[in-house]
Amino acid sequence: AATKKIVVLPGDHIGPEITNSAVEVLKVVEKRRPELKLEFEEHKIGGASIDAFGTPLTDETIKACLEADGVLLGSVGGPEWTDPNCRPEQGLLKLRKSMNVWANLRPCNFASESLVKCSPLREEVAKGVDFCVVRELTGGCYFGDRKEDTGDGKACDTWPYSVEEVTRIARLAAWLAKRSNPPAPVTMLDKANVLASSRLWRKTCTKVFKEEFPELTLNFQLIDSAAMLVVKSPRTLNGVVLTDNLFGDIISDECSCIPGSLGLLPSASLSGVPQETSEKVHCLVEPIHGSAPDIAGKGIVNPIGTILSASLLLRWALNAPAEAQAIDDAVRKVLDDKSIGGRGLYTRDLGGEAMTADITKAVCEELEKLL
Amino acid sequence: AATKKIVVLPGDHIGPEITNSAVEVLKVVEKRRPELKLEFEEHKIGGASIDAFGTPLTDETIKACLEADGVLLGSVGGPEWTDPNCRPEQGLLKLRKSMNVWANLRPCNFASESLVKCSPLREEVAKGVDFCVVRELTGGCYFGDRKEDTGDGKACDTWPYSVEEVTRIARLAAWLAKRSNPPAPVTMLDKANVLASSRLWRKTCTKVFKEEFPELTLNFQLIDSAAMLVVKSPRTLNGVVLTDNLFGDIISDECSCIPGSLGLLPSASLSGVPQETSEKVHCLVEPIHGSAPDIAGKGIVNPIGTILSASLLLRWALNAPAEAQAIDDAVRKVLDDKSIGGRGLYTRDLGGEAMTADITKAVCEELEKLL
Ligand SMILES: CC(C)[C@H](C(=O)O)[C@@H](O)C(=O)O
Numbered sequence: 248a249a250t251k252k253i254v255v256l257p258g259d260h261i262g263p264e265i266t267n268s269a270v271e272v273l274k275v276v277e278k279r280r281p282e283l284k285l286e287f288e289e290h291k292i293g294g295a296s297i298d299a300f301g302t303p304l305t306d307e308t309i310k311a312c313l314e315a316d317g318v319l320l321g322s323v324g325g326p327e328w329t330d331p332n333c334r335p336e337q338g339l340l341k342l343r344k345s346m347n348v349w350a351n352l353r354p355c356n357f358a359s360e361s362l363v364k365c366s367p368l369r370e371e372v373a374k375g376v377d378f379c380v381v382r383e384l385t386g387g388c389y390f391g392d393r394k395e396d397t398g399d400g401k402a403c404d405t406w407p408y409s410v411e412e413v414t415r416i417a418r419l420a421a422w423l424a425k426r427s428n429p430p431a432p433v434t435m436l437d438k439a440n441v442l443a444s445s446r447l448w449r450k451t452c453t454k455v456f457k458e459e460f461p462e463l464t465l466n467f468q469l470i471d472s473a474a475m476l477v478v479k480s481p482r483t484l485n486g487v488v489l490t491d492n493l494f495g496d497i498i499s500d501e502c503s504c505i506p507g508s509l510g511l512l513p514s515a516s517l518s519g520v521p522q523e524t525s526e527k528v529h530c531l532v533e534p535i536h537g538s539a540p541d542i543a544g545k546g547i548v549n550p551i552g553t554i555l556s557a558s559l560l561l562r563w564a565l566n567a568p569a570e571a572q573a574i575d576d577a578v579r580k581v582l583d584d585k586s587i588g589g590r591g592l593y594t595r596d597l598g599g600e601a602m603t604a605d606i607t608k609a610v611c612e613e614l615e616k617l618l
Numbered sequence: 619a620a621t622k623k624i625v626v627l628p629g630d631h632i633g634p635e636i637t638n639s640a641v642e643v644l645k646v647v648e649k650r651r652p653e654l655k656l657e658f659e660e661h662k663i664g665g666a667s668i669d670a671f672g673t674p675l676t677d678e679t680i681k682a683c684l685e686a687d688g689v690l691l692g693s694v695g696g697p698e699w700t701d702p703n704c705r706p707e708q709g710l711l712k713l714r715k716s717m718n719v720w721a722n723l724r725p726c727n728f729a730s731e732s733l734v735k736c737s738p739l740r741e742e743v744a745k746g747v748d749f750c751v752v753r754e755l756t757g758g759c760y761f762g763d764r765k766e767d768t769g770d771g772k773a774c775d776t777w778p779y780s781v782e783e784v785t786r787i788a789r790l791a792a793w794l795a796k797r798s799n800p801p802a803p804v805t806m807l808d809k810a811n812v813l814a815s816s817r818l819w820r821k822t823c824t825k826v827f828k829e830e831f832p833e834l835t836l837n838f839q840l841i842d843s844a845a846m847l848v849v850k851s852p853r854t855l856n857g858v859v860l861t862d863n864l865f866g867d868i869i870s871d872e873c874s875c876i877p878g879s880l881g882l883l884p885s886a887s888l889s890g891v892p893q894e895t896s897e898k899v900h901c902l903v904e905p906i907h908g909s910a911p912d913i914a915g916k917g918i919v920n921p922i923g924t925i926l927s928a929s930l931l932l933r934w935a936l937n938a939p940a941e942a943q944a945i946d947d948a949v950r951k952v953l954d955d956k957s958i959g960g961r962g963l964y965t966r967d968l969g970g971e972a973m974t975a976d977i978t979k980a981v982c983e984e985l986e987k988l989l
Pocket residue numbers: 336339340496811812842
């Protein structure tokens with residue numbers, strides 16, 4: 248079997264703790280599936296790269312990521328990197344652009360039903376929430392021209408989108424919706440009553456769905472109403488939620504604590520529809536939470552968001568859906584494990600006392616049984 | 619006493635029902651306070667104006683609003699106005715710009731403590747939420763240059779801000795914070811790790827608070843984290859929340875159902891700090907909810923958001939804080955009234971059966987007792 252190369256980018260603060268955890272889990276998969284040979288290669292990004300090389304992302308790291316079969320990122324950032332012209336986040340934004348991962352997938356659902364009681368929403372509001380945010384990741388106001396205030400008292404950002412950028416992500420959202428049985432409804436979020444770019448989004452998505460996916464349902468919501476619906480009746484969004492870079496950033500963070508804790512949620516960024524083109528599809532996975540400087544080094548961070556990111560990597564980058572499913576199942580078992588104090592094995596963000604290592608070990612053990 | 623002119627803009631669908639309700643309440647105030655003479659003048663806006671005059675806002679209406687002491691708006695919009703070049707919302711945006719009401723104040727708190735049980739958030743998460751969103755209303759990507767897709771497959775919005783625009787709203791937020799005892803903390807929301815305009819906001823607000831309000835606390839949150847905090851621990855934002863036009867639109871809608879129902883929440887838009895300049899301060903009040911075509915004409919809409927908007931009008935436009943307080947107290951009494959079925963007098967949005975007229979009558983009666 249050909250060896251698959253995984254680039255690991257631990258990043259800052261809790262970053263190394265969580266990527267270690269996910270790599271341990273991937274090594275269990277490797278042990279059980281001799282036909283899947285994995286090779287791990289570590290590189291720096293963010294503050295760690297600034298400290299070592301004076302820049303948040305080196306060309307060498309970019310090259311390694313482009314050559315890899317998949318990239319696993321921890322988290323970047325921290326209060327100690329204060330130079331506004333050399334910020335850790337710039338490394339992440341540049342990596343996304345360099346890898347051309349224009350689609351960011353953020354599932355929002357319960358890793359285990361037992362977690363409904365950890366949601367800040369009332370149980371009857373939270374239960375059954377199950378959607379995937381598909382966020383455009385390399386366009387919009389994140390990458391438009393900018394004018395900083397250079398002393399004239401004026402600053403300006405631009406928010407450009409093209410039909411091509413929107414068409415490709417509309418197709419990816421449709422592809423995802425069609426994988427569900429029955430096909431999932433797609434809800435597009437925008438601010439079409441104000442923004443020209445949103446009107447282009449609406450027009451383009453309407454056309455793509457009508458011409459190429461007439462069997463799918465496409466709904467529209469204004470981003471302000473959607474932000475309200477997430478709190479009031481989040482199941483309204485069940486299915487696929489398709490949106491632009493900035494709106495996707497806001498809405499996916501807003502949703503992130505509904506399933507119990509943002510420490511639980513993974514994300515995958517892709518440069519195309521996996522397994523559907525002859526071109527190589529780049530894949531970058533990362534948990535959605537930040538680098539949590541306050542708890543770094545204590546061994547208490549929740550590694551599940553990163554472990555589930557490794558599952559997405561198997562699913563989308565390594566075409567190993569059964570192994571991905573086994574990880575998801577192992578995580579559910581661990582969260583449901585009532586052996587310790589009558590509740591699941593929970594880290595502190597969920598009100599428990601389990602350490603990062605406890606969770607990792609338990610997931611690996613369950614996984615060995617399942618594979 | 620000089621007569622105060624109030625322009626009433628009922629707008630579309632449920633609009634007339636709710637402005638009628640608020641006018642009835644204001645008439646009770648007038649009856650009890652002979653020194654406060656009110657004159658009401660009605661004009662069309664939105665779809666109603668499109669139907670009558672072919673435009674969502676006439677020059678005549680603008681003139682009346684500029685001459686008035688205060689403007690009370692119902693709601694605009696509806697599915698029947700489909701011409702993209704003549705939309706009801708354009709009337710509202712143009713009115714805001716014409717009146718130069720650059721600050722939008724949206725209180726988010728419980729009109730009555732009994733409503734905590736109606737929040738989609740768990741009681742322990744929702745209780746005690748009490749902040750006021752101060753949203754910049756006439757700048758940013760709402761009013762920047764735009765390029766529509768005219769067949770070339772490209773659209774672009776711009777998102778400009780100037781130091782002057784940010785300075786004046788920072789001062790208004792500080793003025794509001796200082797009215798609390800002890801002074802309320804101010805939390806500014808932005809996306810300074812990406813946007814140049816956000817960096818100008820941060821720099822400008824830091825300067826204004828340091829130089830002019832050193833006694834006040836100014837905190838910063840990224841808009842994505844803030845969107846998460848609203849769900850997870852909204853009390854973190856207690857005090858004054860200061861933000862730009864688009865972020866304010868999204869975050870205030872996100873918060874809107876925490877206090878029970880968005881039918882309860884008022885807003886006021888101002889062209890300056892009330893009672894602090896010799897120039898006339900324009901004031902436009904409106905509930906934060908939309909025109910609700912589905913329930914229009916049935917007499918079941920919750921009028922409280924509009925009644926509390928009338929209270930804001932008394933407070934900020936007519937310098938009648940005692941009368942404003944009396945309305946707030948009357949509303950609380952009605953919501954707490956246990957005489958009907960052991961729970962408050964609730965409209966359907968709150969799970970009750972009270973009609974618009976029942977609530978209006980009850981508020982007027984309580985108000986008569988209080989004034
Ligand atoms: C760190 C930041 C630039 C980034 C973003 O806004 O995209 C983060 O919030 C995210 O969502 O991954």
